[in-house]
Amino acid sequence: THQQDLAGKKILVSAGPTVEAIDPVRFxxxxxxxxxxxxxxxxxxxxxxxxxxxSGPTALAQPTNLKMIPIRSARELQEQLEENFDANDFxxxxxxxxxxxxxxxADQKIKxxxxxxxxxxxxxxxxxxxxxxQKKTHQRLVGFAAETQNLLANGAKKLAEKNLDMLVxxxxxxxxxxxxxxxxxxxxxxxxxxxxxxxxxSKAQIAQEILDELLKLA
Ligand code: C5P
Numbered sequence: 001t002h003q004q005d006l007a008g009k010k011i012l013v014s015a016g017p018t019v020e021a022i023d024p025v026r027f028x029x030x031x032x033x034x035x036x037x038x039x040x041x042x043x044x045x046x047x048x049x050x051x052x053x054x055s056g057p058t059a060l061a062q063p064t065n066l067k068m069i070p071i072r073s074a075r076e077l078q079e080q081l082e083e084n085f086d087a088n089d090f091x092x093x094x095x096x097x098x099x100x101x102x103x104x105x106a107d108q109k110i111k112x113x114x115x116x117x118x119x120x121x122x123x124x125x126x127x128x129x130x131x132x133x134q135k136k137t138h139q140r141l142v143g144f145a146a147e148t149q150n151l152l153a154n155g156a157k158k159l160a161e162k163n164l165d166m167l168v169x170x171x172x173x174x175x176x177x178x179x180x181x182x183x184x185x186x187x188x189x190x191x192x193x194x195x196x197x198x199x200x201x202s203k204a205q206i207a208q209e210i211l212d213e214l215l216k217l218a
Contacts, residue, residue: 005215007048012088013041014081014095016056019072022120023106030096033180034058036144037094039207041066044092047211052088054080056095074098074125081128085139090214092142093129094168101125133163140165140217142210146172146179155189165217166190168210176200188213 015037020028034055041053042063051066054077062068069084071077074097085091100122110118129143143164147154148171155169167189172179185200188210198209 002046002048004048006044006211009044009049009090009218010052010088011041011044011049011090011092012052012054012081012084013037013044013092014054014077015041016058017096018056018074018077018098018125020074020098020101020125021072021105022102023108023110025109028098028100028102029056030098031179032056032058032096034060035180035182036184036203036206037092038063039203040092040094040210043204043207043211052084054084054095074101074128078126078128078131081132085132085135088139089218090140090142091132092210092214093132094144096146097128098125127162129164130162136163140214142166142168142214144168144170146170148173151187152189152195155187155195159189159191166210166213169195190217 016034017030017032022028038060041051045051045065053066054069054071056071069080071080077095103121103123133141141164143158143162145155145158145167151169151171155167159167169187169189182202183200184203184206186198186206188196198206
């Protein structure tokens with residue numbers, strides 16, 4: 001049993017990859033496993049929060065005691081976040097949103113027609129979190145960032161530019177943590193505060209510590 005210190009709080013979590021269609025059988029996506037976002041959603045539900053989890057396709061078991069909304073594309077993710085934004089106190093944006101979608105999705109399977117080279121035109125997706133950062137009122141917004149270099153500088157820039165209350169920073173140049181790993185090591189960045197290092201531990205434990213910090217923002 002857990003301490004019910006998030007009882008009465010409404011928490012919206014996004015997790016997993018987005019999947020951008022090319023044609024009816026093909027897509028562009030990324031290697032997000034959804035593990036970190038699911039760990040946060042499960043931990044928040046265990047601590048008594050009313051949780052809505054908006055998730056791209058993952059291989060994970062559905063967490064219990066929360067409302068699950070499946071999505072595929074960045075556009076669907078944005079629609080569901082916008083729809084649920086006002087009713088929530090905390091938004092934790094752990095989804096790995098594709099930076100681009102395919103400009104013209106073919107409605108039939110694309111055939112080879114003997115071509116050796118084909119071109120796919122890509123169009124930038126909106127920055128969903130930055131848009132939420134512009135319209136937030138009572139909400140506290142948490143973003144995630146995976147960086148391979150200049151971690152703290154890049155993280156601080158995202159925290160400010162997206163108008164976030166917290167940024168969870170991952171070093172994805174290491175293979176023992178981050179994408180698809182069971183463990184993680186993160187830095188929590190908040191405006192006007194020193195970064196807080198959470199040393200390598202399970203994603204379940206990182207999730208608890210993220211929620212501890214969130215409670216301080218409430
Ligand atoms: O990709 P980037 O490092 O900018 O991601 C930082 C945060 O912004 C993450 O929380 C991610 O979910 C969010 N994001 C978003 N829409 C995008 C790109 C990123 O909401 N198009």
